[in-house]
Amino acid sequence: MSLDDRLAQNNSFIVASSNDTSNLINQIKQIEDNVEIYDICEETLSILCKEIKLKSRNNLFNRYFIDHLTSLPNVYQLRKDLDEKEDFSLIIFNIDNFATINNFYGFLVGDFVIEELGELLRKRLPDHKVYRLSGDEFAFVIDKKMFFYELKEHLNKLYDEFKDTLIKYQDVNIFIDFTLASSANKNNDNIFSKVSMALKHAKDINAPFWIYEDKMNFENNYERHIQLSEVVREAVGQYRVIPYYQAIVDTQTNKVAKYECLARLIDSDGKILSPLIFIPIAKKIKYYNIVTKTIINKSFATFESIDFEFTINLSIEDIINKEMHEFIMEKLKTSRVSNKVTFEILESDAIEDFDKVGRFINEVRRYGAKIAIDDFGSGYSNFSYLTKIDADYIKIDGSLVKDMDVDKNSLVVVETIVEFARKLGIRTVAEYVHSKSIMSKVKELGIDYSQGYYISKPSMMA
């Protein structure tokens, strides 16, 4: 390739990369023209070189603000633009099924879809500035501050406009499902966070769009979540997860028959946290197994030296988890109190694999351990489930027990459960026994065991 050809190629490259460089091209053209008249001085050339340097820097600089794939402005451009604006509305357009498209058709088609969609959005929304933020996300900016109802109407319109959007790739029709989010806030501080929280909320509830408002208090949730994660991480690391013990009495004799071991977390200030709060967090940050193991270890240790039976809560998740399963079997194998433990199984999900649960139950029974069904009468713990799981005890859900003395319907339900359990030879435990009148109803119905504040609160010592 001759020098001139290469020069020409470079010229065309510059034209392609930036419109700003047309000036530069003209000057280079001039040089070419001047070849004829041999009239170039050193000075002109050095100016020219400087100019090229500057242009190329600008070019690189501009590149920083442009998305490679769609040539739309990117997230850095958006941040820059919003910094300079006062009155605007920011809308995020997130493709719901992009991972599916990408995984199914491959990333080349995925890229194609993004390119086409970017082009489509830009064309169909002339009064919006369209940005591509990330893989499956676009943003629109309108130079106008919209308030809640106006914004809602606008998002409704946008959703309808694009809801059956179809991208054709060869002869395949690819539909685009998406979710929109925006913020109807007086001030635009942290607008990205606000819109992103709204988006997450919309996705969680499967809504077509969501608009952030201050009163929703998303920040508090996030703040709380972050703080709690710290607390849980620290407490688990320092073994500050401990069992509390609540007495369960034999209804006939009024004597303590056993203790339920309830997980508590102590934060660095000595405050006690309930499992309702810290268990979901522990699951999220993948510390849940450690929590369960800690409780099991400490509970077994306690009852090595005290001669009472004790109960430990397990979720179906624990039973199905291989690591936990092995840990529990090892514990039962090596402990001297394996025949004093009852596992209270709580169902929060439908049991998909009854065989696995059945195997667990058979295996723990070999060590003399027993099985209770927790919170029976609520959630998934239903009658047919009881016939499939071979339980020793059922614990009647507290929400039914606690109103038994005043609510006839609750009484009928509890009565039904007790009769049913009796037919199957399963013993019953009443939770939430909080008053004398409940206690006497429990006796009247012949429920075998009772537990609740009327009898004793959970405490650190058994």
Next chain:
Amino acid sequence: MNLEEKNIYLKEALQTVDNKLTKCKEQLLNKYFVDNLTNLPNVYQLRKDLNENEGAGIVTISIDNFTTINNFYGYLIGDYVIEQVVKYLSTKIDQKLYRVSGTDFTIVLDETKDFYELKDYLIELYDSIKNIIVMYRENEIVVSLTIASCANANNNDIFSKVSMALSYAKNNGLAFWIYEDRMGFENEYEQNIKISKVVREAVINSRIVPYFQPIVDNKTGKIQKYECLARLMDGKGNVISPVLFIPVAKKIKVYNHVTKIIINKSFDAFEGNEYEFSINLSIEDIMNSDIFDFILLKLKHSRSSSRVIFEIVESEAIQDFKKIERFTNEVKRYGARIAIDDFGDGYSNFSYLIKMNVDFLKIDGSLIQEIDTDENSRLVVDTIVDFANKLNIKTIAEYVHSSTVLDKVKEMGIDFSQGFYIDKPLENLDKDC
């Protein structure tokens, strides 16, 4: 300067210009392959590298809680966290690190590993990087990670495979997941895409229709009501069951349309006769203001409102019980009634049941179908019937598929029966009976 000198001079000068332009072009090109924030090679570079040299598989490391960090601390700190994570990962990982998306980083393995080697490698990797703590002023920001890879003989579609493994790991809260061919993820994705299309087209063309299954009074043996069951016609003569298309309809957000189409068509079908009819609703439908209002409006204007029964399926915990209570109270003003569907199996919460002022309990088919042979099923059904009698609730048996089951159902005092022994769901209402 003579002509020749000028010529040489000019050539040199043009060479300088040319060099500058080439450099500028290179820089621009390079920029295309580099992530702006971290200066790591990006996804395009990764694709290019893998194209040139297949490598021995890839591992993707993804930040779990980045949205939370970004939303809570703002994007400036979010960016800072990303930079710090990159720094940390670079000290722990020898391979070249690519930033392939906002939260995902990828490395290319140098040697092929089989499944177990890969597993050990990922366990070790996870242990070495699982808790990255980024200090920002006084704040300790803990970054948690999920890892995915692919243990496959070939590298076809490796991005998709690793991405499927990553989404599986994240959905199940696992530290890492390794893609294997036999998992059949692709089939799931393929199925998803196909059904989505069928559902979308059916909704647009109103090809969702109710089928009608008769329910007989066990005392008289006569048809007293029909259950309206949603079916989707795919346009090629296939009838698709709601078990298949409802989850998809929810995902692509046309579920409300489906519910409304079924309600409209069912009411239309029973305008001209005297039968009672039942329509299925989920808790989700009732919680949805759009559907809630739609139903009340329908009841207000229809002449058959006093003959409709809403069968409610509980599939999830009820968050806002007040709204459910309001729904049952409102529809009862128009004479409509409430049934609980699939009672006795799955999610069935007694404490809600007694607050909901229910008229019918439909006993779950899985219990009824074995009632003539299975002692436990009989015991459960007996308990439910007793309980319903005490609370003055009528009972309906589903899945009555044989004469022996029907006999048993009658013997146990269940009020109504429905099932294939009586009749299957019909495309059209039989006007004669």
